Amino acid sequence: xxxxxxxxxxxxxxxxxxxxxxxxxxxxxxxxxxxxxxxxxxxxxxxxxxxxxxxxxxxxxxxxxxxxxxxxxxxxxxxxxxxxxxxxxxxxxxxxxxxxxxxxxxxxxxxxxxxxxxxxxxxxxxxxxxxxxxxxxxxxxxxxxxx
Numbered sequence: 001x002x003x004x005x006x007x008x009x010x011x012x013x014x015x016x017x018x019x020x021x022x023x024x025x026x027x028x029x030x031x032x033x034x035x036x037x038x039x040x041x042x043x044x045x046x047x048x049x050x051x052x053x054x055x056x057x058x059x060x061x062x063x064x065x066x067x068x069x070x071x072x073x074x075x076x077x078x079x080x081x082x083x084x085x086x087x088x089x090x091x092x093x094x095x096x097x098x099x100x101x102x103x104x105x106x107x108x109x110x111x112x113x114x115x116x117x118x119x120x121x122x123x124x125x126x127x128x129x130x131x132x133x134x135x136x137x138x139x140x141x142x143x144x145x146x147x
Contacts, residue, residue: 017041059087062094070100076107085112092117101146110140118145 017023021043029036054063058079065071074095080088088111095105096118105119113121123141 014039017043020044020047058091058094059083060090060094062097065098067100070103071098072100072103074099074103074105076105076109078108080107080109080111088112089117092119095119096144099144101144103144105142105144107140107142108137110138111142119143120145 016039018041021041024040024042026038026040029038056063058076076095080091083091092111092113099105099119104122110124111119111121119142121140122143123139125139125141127137127139
């Protein structure tokens with residue numbers, strides 16, 4: 001990670017959420033995770049009221065969204081690891097159908113690419129976790145093709 005990328009990402013991270021809420025005190029980091037930075041945002045009630053949770057299986061289901069209502073960003077952490085390559089490929093297709101062209105999927109799981117889905121891997125960022133022993137996590141960024 002270059003210093004320029006880190007500086008730009010840090011600036012982005014510090015402003016993330018400012019359009020939907022305001023910064024508040026974050027939950028303290030456990031002593032075992034000293035060195036991590038956290039932040040929290042109190043989301044305005046009007047925004048929270050617009051969120052509708054949906055219970056679905058990403059392997060076998062997708063939301064039938066018209067093109068103008070598809071998502072700019074889908075975040076899926078600790079989900080895809082539970083599926084083998086075939087199921088991951090099905091999930092990849094379903095995620096792609098719910099993203100706008102140019103939209104992103106962020107995950108800490110590298111997705112199998114067994115079938116064409118219209119998602120291209122844009123970035124694989126290694127994140128060393130401390131304290132020792134160092135465990136490395138990854139963030140994978142995929143972008144829906146087409147604009």
